[in-house]
Amino acid sequence: MNITIFSAKHYDRTFFDRTNTNDRHTLRYLEPRLNAETASLAEGADAVCAFVNDQLDEDTLRELAARGVKLILLRSAGFNHVDLAAATRQGLTVARVPAYSPHAVAEHTLALILTLNRQTHRAFNRVREHNFSLEGLIGFDLHQKTVGIIGTGTIGTAFASLLSGFGCRLLAYDPYPNDACKELGVDYVDLPTLLGASHIISLHCPLTPETHHLINAEALEQMRPGVMLINTSRGAIVDTRAVIQGLKNETIGYLGLDVYEEEEALFFEDQSEQIIHDDLFARLLTFPNVLITGHQGFFTREALSNIARITLANATAFESGQGTLHEVTLKRQSPA
Structure with a gap:
């Protein structure tokens, strides 16, 4: 699966590359945050990976869907930054990391x-x-x-x-x-x-x-x-x-x-x-x-490893139809 990772930092690349064994997924790292103006950078991607301050509103989701994106991978537990109703309308699946550490x-x-x-x-x-x-x-x-x-x-x-x-x-x-x-x-x-x-x-x-x-x-x-x-x-x-x-x-x-x-x-x-x-x-x-402090509560080696592992596992489950997909739907309005 081709995955474009927005808001990517050096540490994201380190832990995602380490987890992406056998290069099962093709990962592309982008520094800009995801919003309606930057969504065009996902051209050719099957999935995008977003962080907590990316904007996944209706305009952004519409742009992503128009470019063939099918899956939104959240490398976070929270999903209040995602318009789930708009994602449903655009035929986009949203998955998260329910627990990392x-x-x-x-x-x-x-x-x-x-x-x-x-x-x-x-x-x-x-x-x-x-x-x-x-x-x-x-x-x-x-x-x-x-x-x-x-x-x-x-x-x-x-x-x-x-x-x-x-x-x-x-x-x-x-x-x-x-x-x-x-x-x-x-x-x-x-x-x-x-x-x-x-x-x-x-x-x-x-x-x-x-x-x-x-x-x-x-x-x-x-x-x-x-x-x-x-x-x-x-x-x-x-x-x-x-x-x-x-x-x-x-x-x-x-x-x-x-x-x-x-x-x-x-x-x-x-x-x-x-x-x-x-x-x-x-x-x-x-x-x-x-x-x-600057939103660093999650920032441990163990947490970053789990975030990368579960995010890529979500991508694999979506692609193969096997394994656990931690999907977020309109029925689930708050993270556990």
Whole structure:
């Protein structure tokens, strides 16, 4: 199968080439993101492989179908960037990677919590300047703190397992309670109870119409003062304007983000020589209690290997009619 891979980086080529044993598939790597203007670059491809910030709207899908593309391979679990109804109309099959490494994202979430709490990023810079003062670096014990987990799929469950080892009290909100979380001692509660009781709130739910701006001004009003808020799921779950106000009035004491609702114009590229025109993002960077990473929660060797393996397995299953095809349809509106 001829596969054109958009938004391709050096590491994508490394792991996909390593996985594509016997050159079963013909892989073409393109740096540009996939959208209606770049879709013509897929001419001659049977399938395209897209990442989280590619635009798979109706215009893009129509352009792809017109050029003979039959399969959309998502190298991600989430698929909120795909117009599934339009894909159906165009006769396109959409497949995803349902699970690549829940531990990768869960461990990155924990890294954000520990870094914000113990301020190791600030301490690192101080010591390099021979400043060994501890003023302003005080943290708190995670032991016996209440951690609220919104979304208890595979990633949320892996995160709960990590935090249980710290002796935290674990609360969760999810319309579909997970027995594995219950076995860890997680208590399922309604959302207002979780927001009001938690010292730390971590988001692990998919982006759907129901979860868009789930963390908004109303939600912030229900949180305890000085709460730590962590988002490693999807950026638009958080209303950035409301969160900035929460930082200003000190409702939010710590904010850790690996995703951002307007990240498409920023993340995965070197912007060090550019002026950032996103005023909200620039404002976030001014707060000393905000830590932002560039959507790297998934970025481990194990996860990249699994993403390449499952993506190419989807292509093989579609082509041969054998094996497991992790197809996304209109009946499946949110990732597991």
